[in-house]
Amino acid sequence: xxxxxxxxxxxxxxxxxxxxxxxxxxxxxxxxxxxxxxxxxxxxxxxxxxxxxxxxxxxxxxxxxxxxxxxxxxxxxxxxxxxxxxxxxxxxxxxxxxxxxxxxxxxxxxxxxxxxxxxxxxxxxxxxxxxxxxxxxxxxxxxxxxxxxxxxxxxxxxxxxxxxxxxxxxxxxxxxxxxxxxxxxxxxxxxxxxxxxxxxxxxxxxxxxxxxxxxxxxxxxxxxxxxxxxxxxxxxxxxxxxxxxxxxxxxxxxxxxxxxxxxxxxxxxxxxxxxxxxxxxxxxxxxxxxxxxxxxxxxxxxxxxxxxxxxxxxxxxxxxxxxxxxxxxxxx
Ligand SMILES: NC(=O)c1ccc[n+]([C@@H]2O[C@H](COP(=O)([O-])OP(=O)(O)OC[C@H]3O[C@@H](n4cnc5c(N)ncnc54)[C@H](O)[C@@H]3O)[C@@H](O)[C@H]2O)c1
Ligand SMILES: N[C@@H](CCO)C(=O)O
Numbered sequence: 298x299x300x301x302x303x304x305x306x307x308x309x310x311x312x313x314x315x316x317x318x319x320x321x322x323x324x325x326x327x328x329x330x331x332x333x334x335x336x337x338x339x340x341x342x343x344x345x346x347x348x349x350x351x352x353x354x355x356x357x358x359x360x361x362x363x364x365x366x367x368x369x370x371x372x373x374x375x376x377x378x379x380x381x382x383x384x385x386x387x388x389x390x391x392x393x394x395x396x397x398x399x400x401x402x403x404x405x406x407x408x409x410x411x412x413x414x415x416x417x418x419x420x421x422x423x424x425x426x427x428x429x430x431x432x433x434x435x436x437x438x439x440x441x442x443x444x445x446x447x448x449x450x451x452x453x454x455x456x457x458x459x460x461x462x463x464x465x466x467x468x469x470x471x472x473x474x475x476x477x478x479x480x481x482x483x484x485x486x487x488x489x490x491x492x493x494x495x496x497x498x499x500x501x502x503x504x505x506x507x508x509x510x511x512x513x514x515x516x517x518x519x520x521x522x523x524x525x526x527x528x529x530x531x532x533x534x535x536x537x538x539x540x541x542x543x544x545x546x547x548x549x550x551x552x553x554x555x556x557x558x559x560x561x562x563x564x565x566x567x568x569x570x571x572x573x574x575x576x577x578x579x580x581x582x583x584x585x586x587x588x589x590x591x592x593x594x595x596x597x598x599x600x601x602x603x604x605x606x607x608x609x610x611x612x613x614x615x616x617x618x619x620x621x622x623x624x625x626x627x628x629x
Contacts, residue, residue: 298327301627302349304338304376304407306368306398307384308357310496311412311615312339315382317354318616319623326620332627338376340368342385342394349377369394373401380626382619384412386500387440389513389529392419399435403427408629410622411437412615418513422526434629436622441514442467442591443618444608450595451522458597460522464560465593466583467514469610470498470505471537471557476588479545479555485537497589497610508536508557508572515559518593519570523563532561532570540574548576554584582606 303319305312319326319334327333335351345367346352356362373381381402385394395416399409409428411417416424417437428435438448451460466472470492477488489506492498504510512534516527537557548555553576561570577584582604583592592606608614 298333299331300333300335301380301623302335302337302378303623304340304373304378304381304402305336305384306340306372306381306394307386307412308339308341309384310612311619312341312382312384313354313357314612314616315384315412315619316352316357318620320354322620326624330624330627334623337378338372340372342368344368345372345376347376369397370401373398373405373407378407380408380410380623382410382412383416387414387513389415389418389504389509392416396420396424399424400427403431403433403435406431406433408434408626409436410439410619410626411435412439412619414440414513414517417441417517419528421517421520422524434626436625437517438622439615439618441517442593442608444610444614445591445593445605446608446621447518447593447605448521450603450605451518455522455595455597455600455603458599460563460595460597462560462562462596463515463519463522463593464558464562464583465515465591465605466556466586467511467559467591467593468505468508468557469589469591470502471511472586472590473497473588473610474506475537475540475545475555475557478540478542479549482542482546484542485540495589496612506536506538508534508559511557511559512572515561515572516570519561519568522595523561523568525568527561527568527570531568532572534572535574536572537574551576552579553577554579554581556583556586558583
């Protein structure tokens, strides 16, 4: 039986949950794909743990077992692995630490699965080119609305299509907050506290509220669709911080639903990209989403309008998406 060895960089909420899922689903995965998954290394910012025989969640829980400084390039160079999963923080200014992990992993011939967003946002084109030259894959659906198979759709089903516009709801937290403010007449702060308790917000929820989470996800999708390297500087971004219960009540009375919408369109003068609060007709698919769900509306010259909706913002959806990435890599 073939074994695929996995290294996880970033042993936080998602990194640990992925280790649990790989451990618990190893038998079922082997039955489906004929390959045994084994986690052979895990690290956080301060140190790491290696074991070619396989690491269990119990071993990882013992932080004292971590070797100091076995992190970063040191970790990538020493771990015996076929795939590196990068689950560190999302830094939209430097792309680190994801960029350095991916660079080192690709240079060593490892496939890469990104959970964090920064590296693909800022250096996606360059990383994909490096990976192509090395004959390895980069999977990054978890870096952009994990639950929606947007990257797969664009890279496969629409590989030859002419994409004209992509718009959507990409931050479950903002719809959740806006819906709560509408249905319970509560303040934004109260609704945010509830979203945080449900674990759907970013580690720093400011990035959900100010539109940056939506912007970064959409830019990663748009860069795949339009084969560009747009950054936050190319987009006008505003969020929901200043919306009041009164604004929402007025919209509600007019048969409208507030949603934070991101859109990127190809125009004759270039690409127009924006994130802003919009008041949609209640009948609009993007208005009718379940609160934590996301949706993308993709307009192509050949197929018209295609809608992808669902993929609730949650840790479980992200882990399930990472398992899909693992399955796709073992099938290469
Ligand atoms: N929570 C979600 O539902 C979700 C969904 C999709 C993507 N993400 C992304 O997943 C990533 C992780 O989220 P989380 O909730 O697990 O955050 P977290 O803060 O719980 O975990 C991050 C981990 O990364 C580690 N880390 C920091 N710097 C590091 C370095 N240089 N090398 C190795 N490890 C380092 C930290 O020690 C920590 O263990 C974030 O980038 C987030 O944007 C989260
Ligand atoms: N904060 C994000 C989590 C998933 O990236 C959201 O609300 O959709």
